[in-house]
Amino acid sequence: xxxxxxxxxxxxxxxxxxxxxxxxxxxxxxxxxxxxxxxxxxxxxxxxxxxxxxxxxxxxxxxxxxxxxxxxxxxxxxxxxxxxxxxxxxxxxxxxxxxxxxxxxxxxxxxxxxxxxxxxxxxxxxxxxxxxxxxxxxxxxxxxxxxxxxxxxxxxxxxxxxxxxxxxxxxxxxxxxxxxxxxxxxxxxxxxxxxxxxxxxxxxxxxxxxxxxxxxxxxxxxxxxxxxxxxxxxxxxxxxxxxxxxxxxxxxxxxx
Numbered sequence: 001x002x003x004x005x006x007x008x009x010x011x012x013x014x015x016x017x018x019x020x021x022x023x024x025x026x027x028x029x030x031x032x033x034x035x036x037x038x039x040x041x042x043x044x045x046x047x048x049x050x051x052x053x054x055x056x057x058x059x060x061x062x063x064x065x066x067x068x069x070x071x072x073x074x075x076x077x078x079x080x081x082x083x084x085x086x087x088x089x090x091x092x093x094x095x096x097x098x099x100x101x102x103x104x105x106x107x108x109x110x111x112x113x114x115x116x117x118x119x120x121x122x123x124x125x126x127x128x129x130x131x132x133x134x135x136x137x138x139x140x141x142x143x144x145x146x147x148x149x150x151x152x153x154x155x156x157x158x159x160x161x162x163x164x165x166x167x168x169x170x171x172x173x174x175x176x177x178x179x180x181x182x183x184x185x186x187x188x189x190x191x192x193x194x195x196x197x198x199x200x201x202x203x204x205x206x207x208x209x210x211x212x213x214x215x216x217x218x219x220x221x222x223x224x225x226x227x228x229x230x231x232x233x234x235x236x237x238x239x240x241x242x243x244x245x246x247x248x249x250x251x252x253x254x255x256x
Contacts, residue, residue, distance in 0.1 A: 012051025120155035
């Protein structure tokens with residue numbers, strides 16, 4: 001009896017999973033071409049593509065235009081779709097988001113301070129520099145803010161923690177980008193300073209300080225987002241918010 005489309009797709013997924021399990025595919029490796037997979041598995045190329053799409057959605061593989069399909073060489077990616085559905089159905093409050101981030105990221109900062117390699121520290125330092133360079137552009141600042149937190153999570157040396165932070169940060173970005181343009185210069189500069197302090201604690205391998213500063217930063221960040229959602233101009237009896245003043249870019253002293 002011929003296999004159904006779903007069964008054939010599961011066959012492709014199981015085949016790739018088996019290659020990974022036997023060590024024949026490792027992070028950074030390129031998968032065989034579609035035609036070769038089609039021949040090996042005895043299924044059509046559309047079925048191969050359907051299986052590869054499913055694996056891509058799971059974060060198991062990554063397509064590179066004009067190059068092929070690869071096993072990602074970074075931390076495994078967990079899809080945030082279940083959280084997106086939860087947010088759409090029931091709503092996720094700002095308080096829940098930051099509470100979850102504190103549970104994950106305070107511990108991640110401590111692990112990063114304990115385990116970060118020179119390469120990890122260099123990546124974190126680069127994001128700190130980018131934060132200071134993008135203070136005049138809140139949306140760009142938000143992107144580097146998220147990259148900073150992902151870099152700290154990656155430095156934790158725990159792939160599960162890094163993957164969970166990746167998943168939550170994707171949802172956080174969607175939630176925050178709608179209000180990020182209302183961020184004040186003061187809040188952005190304060191945030192950049194705290195990111196730099198976290199970086200310095202990680203670089204010095206000061207576990208307690210890294211955790212304390214990450215906790216403080218996330219509390220401040222929650223307060224900043226509350227201000228963005230309810231700016232003074234929207235509050236009765238308060239004067240309209242003054243336009244953001246543009247300032248020269250600061251060179252971030254990331255050293256101690």
